[in-house]
Amino acid sequence: MRKMLKILASICLLGLVWAGTLVAQDIYVTGITKITMRTGPGVEHKIVAMLTSGSKLETIEYQRDWSHVKTWDNKTGWVLSRFLTEKVPQTLLVKQLQNENKDLMAALEQAEGKKQTLAEKNEFLTDIEEKYKKLEQASADFLKLNASYKELAKLSQDQKDQILILEKNMNNEEKLWFLSGAGVFIVGLIIGLSTRKKKRSSLL
Numbered sequence: 001m002r003k004m005l006k007i008l009a010s011i012c013l014l015g016l017v018w019a020g021t022l023v024a025q026d027i028y029v030t031g032i033t034k035i036t037m038r039t040g041p042g043v044e045h046k047i048v049a050m051l052t053s054g055s056k057l058e059t060i061e062y063q064r065d066w067s068h069v070k071t072w073d074n075k076t077g078w079v080l081s082r083f084l085t086e087k088v089p090q091t092l093l094v095k096q097l098q099n100e101n102k103d104l105m106a107a108l109e110q111a112e113g114k115k116q117t118l119a120e121k122n123e124f125l126t127d128i129e130e131k132y133k134k135l136e137q138a139s140a141d142f143l144k145l146n147a148s149y150k151e152l153a154k155l156s157q158d159q160k161d162q163i164l165i166l167e168k169n170m171n172n173e174e175k176l177w178f179l180s181g182a183g184v185f186i187v188g189l190i191i192g193l194s195t196r197k198k199k200r201s202s203l204l
Contacts, residue, residue: 027057027069027084037077041066048077057084 034052038045041063049071051057060076061068067081 025059025086027059027067027086035079035083037069037071037075037079039077041068041078045078049075051079 034050036047037049037051038047051071056072057069057079058071059067059069063081065081066078067084068076068078069084070076
């Protein structure tokens with residue numbers, strides 16, 4: 001009988017030790033008041049810190065009455081387990097949501113800035129594209145005018161060449177007519193002189 005009691009006592013002791021050595025997890029101080037963190041599991045131990053509602057702690061050893069915990073700045077101590085909860089306090093959730101909303105607003109503002117920059121770049125590129133199209137059209141018109149100018153210049157040169165040829169031909173014809181008239185005059189003069197000689201000879 002005593003042996004059975006010893007076995008049951010050992011099992012209970014192991015159960016308590018197992019329950020007290022859970023894996024470290026985050027827990028929070030619940031309620032709206034401050035609680036004490038002490039050097040040991042009992043009110044007779046010295047107070048090492050005052051914890052406010054919503055304080056985040058890490059469990060070192062969880063027990064039914066007192067739990068061994070560690071604060072964010074690595075202070076360790078014992079607090080009453082009834083003031084601890086695994087649920088994130090509503091005030092902390094609100095603060096987290098406010099911070100997330102703040103980050104989202106900052107990201108949105110940054111995105112708006114990038115959007116504005118892209119819009120300005122797009123407007124600039126559109127303006128360049130319009131100018132390029134106008135330049136392209138002007139270049140096409142210039143090429144057409146240049147082709148027309150070359151064609152007219154060639155036509156003008158051809159006409160000048162024809163005028164020079166005509167002037168040359170006219171000069172040659174004038175010389176020919178002049179020489180022809182001079183020849184006729186000389187022939188007539190010779191004929192006239194010979195006729196006079198014949199008349200004088202007949203008179204003699």
